[in-house]
Amino acid sequence: MEKNITAPLIGSEIKELKSGDYVYITGTIYTARDAAHKRMYEALEKGEKLPIDLENNVIYYMGPSPAREGRPIGSAGPTTASRMDKYAPKMLDLGLKGMIGKGKRSEEVKSAIVRNNAVYFAAVGGAGALLSKSIKKSEVIAYDDLGTEAVRKLEVENFPAIVVIDSKGNNLYEMVLQSC
Amino acid sequence: MREIDVKTVTENIKEMCIEANHFLSDDMKECLTNAVESEKSELGKKVLNSLEENLKIAREDMIPICQDTGMAVIFIKIGQDVHFTGGNLEEAINEGVRRGYIDGFLRKSVVNDPLIRENTKDNTPAIIHYEIVNGDKVTITMAPKGFGSENMSRIFMLKPADGIEGVKNAVLTAVKDAGPNACPPMVIGVGIGGDFEKCAILAKKALTRNVSVHSDIPYVKELEIELLKKINQLSIGPGGLGGTNTAFAVNIETYPTHIAGLPVGINICCHVNRHVTREL
Ligand code: SF4
Numbered sequence: 001m002e003k004n005i006t007a008p009l010i011g012s013e014i015k016e017l018k019s020g021d022y023v024y025i026t027g028t029i030y031t032a033r034d035a036a037h038k039r040m041y042e043a044l045e046k047g048e049k050l051p052i053d054l055e056n057n058v059i060y061y062m063g064p065s066p067a068r069e070g071r072p073i074g075s076a077g078p079t080t081a082s083r084m085d086k087y088a089p090k091m092l093d094l095g096l097k098g099m100i101g102k103g104k105r106s107e108e109v110k111s112a113i114v115r116n117n118a119v120y121f122a123a124v125g126g127a128g129a130l131l132s133k134s135i136k137k138s139e140v141i142a143y144d145d146l147g148t149e150a151v152r153k154l155e156v157e158n159f160p161a162i163v164v165i166d167s168k169g170n171n172l173y174e175m176v177l178q179s180c
Numbered sequence: 181m182r183e184i185d186v187k188t189v190t191e192n193i194k195e196m197c198i199e200a201n202h203f204l205s206d207d208m209k210e211c212l213t214n215a216v217e218s219e220k221s222e223l224g225k226k227v228l229n230s231l232e233e234n235l236k237i238a239r240e241d242m243i244p245i246c247q248d249t250g251m252a253v254i255f256i257k258i259g260q261d262v263h264f265t266g267g268n269l270e271e272a273i274n275e276g277v278r279r280g281y282i283d284g285f286l287r288k289s290v291v292n293d294p295l296i297r298e299n300t301k302d303n304t305p306a307i308i309h310y311e312i313v314n315g316d317k318v319t320i321t322m323a324p325k326g327f328g329s330e331n332m333s334r335i336f337m338l339k340p341a342d343g344i345e346g347v348k349n350a351v352l353t354a355v356k357d358a359g360p361n362a363c364p365p366m367v368i369g370v371g372i373g374g375d376f377e378k379c380a381i382l383a384k385k386a387l388t389r390n391v392s393v394h395s396d397i398p399y400v401k402e403l404e405i406e407l408l409k410k411i412n413q414l415s416i417g418p419g420g421l422g423g424t425n426t427a428f429a430v431n432i433e434t435y436p437t438h439i440a441g442l443p444v445g446i447n448i449c450c451h452v453n454r455h456v457t458r459e460l
Contacts, residue, residue: 020223020421035297065247065287074285075238075247080328080361102328103361103420124227124419125328125363126452129243130234147299148247148287160230162223162421173360176415176422 007156008056009097014119017163019170023121024158029058029100033079035149036142037087044090051142051151054091058098063148064138065128073138073154077128078102081120085109092116100161104173114169121161122172134159182316183263184460186272189320192458193276196322197252198284200454201244204235207392208367208453211428215365215418224423228365231418231451242285246452249286250324252277252306253384259315270308278302289327309381321388323455329366329448332358335380338442344399347372347444348407354446355411355427360420363450367391368411368430371445373437379445382433387447388455391429404430428453 001020005013007027017023030052032040040050061081065074081088081101088099089112097118102125105113113120123131137155144150164172212232219225238245254273264272281288281303290304291297334357336350351370358366371382394401407430417423428451437443 022223022226063247063287063289065244065249066285068242068285071243074287075244075249077247079248080331082361102363104359122360122419122421124230124234125360126246126326126450127230127234128247129238129241129245130230132243133237147301148289149299162419164421172422173420176417176420177359 007058007098009058009119010056011117014097014117014167017119017166019163019166019172019175021163023161023163025058025161026157026159029060029154029156031060031062031152031154033061033063033149034083035146036151037084039143041087041090055095056097058100059091059096060154061099061101065148067138073132073135075128076132076135078123078125081105088112092118105165110165110169110171113165114167117167119163119167120165122164123161131159181261181263183265184318185266186264186269187266188460189269189272189318190276190279192320192460193254193273193322194280194283196320196456196458197277197280197286197324200322200324200456201249201284201286202238202242204245204452204454205390207390208428209235211365211391212451215425215428219418219423219425221417221421221423223421224418224425227418227421228425244286245454246326247287248289248326248328249281250326250454251290252303253323253325254306254308255311255321255323255385255388256308257311257313257319259317260312261316262318273308274304274306277304277306318460319457320460321455321457323388326450326452329358329362329450332362332448333383334446335376336444336446337376338444340440340442342442344403346442347403348410350444351407351430351446352410354448356414358448359416362448363452364416364420364427365418365425365451366427367449367453368407368427369447369449370430370432372432372434372442374435374443375438375441376443378435379443380447382435383445383447386431386433387449387453389431391431391453395432397434400432400434404432
């Protein structure tokens, strides 16, 4: 089913999302990938504050290519989510509601999704030029020294994604393999 | 003896980095067009349509096809009658990569040390494979390699007794494990024979071969066809979301090996299988 949703996500909206749904996301989301996750995780372990408020928010696992003049961002497709599996359960427990990436997730992440009424979306991997068109604004808000891996705040309009793991723990990737 | 100024190498590599990241080769585009036609899954078709649109936007607006503009892999065949002048060849290659990635607005994805991990900020160094051949020409292939798919690549040191069935199992295992992580539809490069590193290099080289051309060794050609069919029966599909197009091609290269071994390298590539070749 096709659905329009807004970010940050609210709890009731998440319950309606089912594995296989095609969604268009509008609103504010944040980017973070390997190096930013490692830094945020270490900050939490030291009891420090995170540069972003996780509550109800969506993190897009993405490191863009540089923007040409006059554009908000360069190519901007998803990176492989499983590399963030070590960090994701803790972030979900702290209020993170959505993750956008590509590829499989661990059982620990799936349980944390269910436990926290959250959702894992996939964006089409390797469609960074197309996806960049749904990003209207981009601003580095933390860890600037990490270059492409910095944390960015994005304003997105009708950003296309597919629900892979829904809040009940259904997993589209597993469903398609079992059907063969 | 022919003299070539290394500045020519730098300039060409720079242009090739930019070209490879914005324009796919005709054989790859054709695979995608055919897949859009043949795909049975509705969601799969939608993904494939997005990929076609993505290629169009990339070439028209000069936005890299994928944000992972890769590590720069360079295959350089040097005629033995060539003499390079004006500097060091390896430095000239890296200078080409540096300029290509900076001037071309490509992502800098290389860290200086695998564990300390500081970004080199210019995507150098490149991975360079040199080959000395006859003649006085230089042929350069530039292939940016993304790591979503690179991470799913494997080497199997099979036993001679495992034979061709062992090779098939190895390839299917690697593709199954890769699944949605490698941005399917994939292209699978396979190197059979040689030793530990040779099979891996062959597999990478196989990815730069035109995907519409089969091996000219009859049994290898058959193996390529059979493996592609079996891979597409896995129903991983475009984006791993289910469907009939899991891979576009299986390209296999072989090499003599040791009496005790059967090395198999499997280099997985995504649908953004980029490579540009120029002759100097
Ligand atoms: S695997 Fe290929 S298409 Fe996917 S993100 Fe990496 S380079 Fe891009």
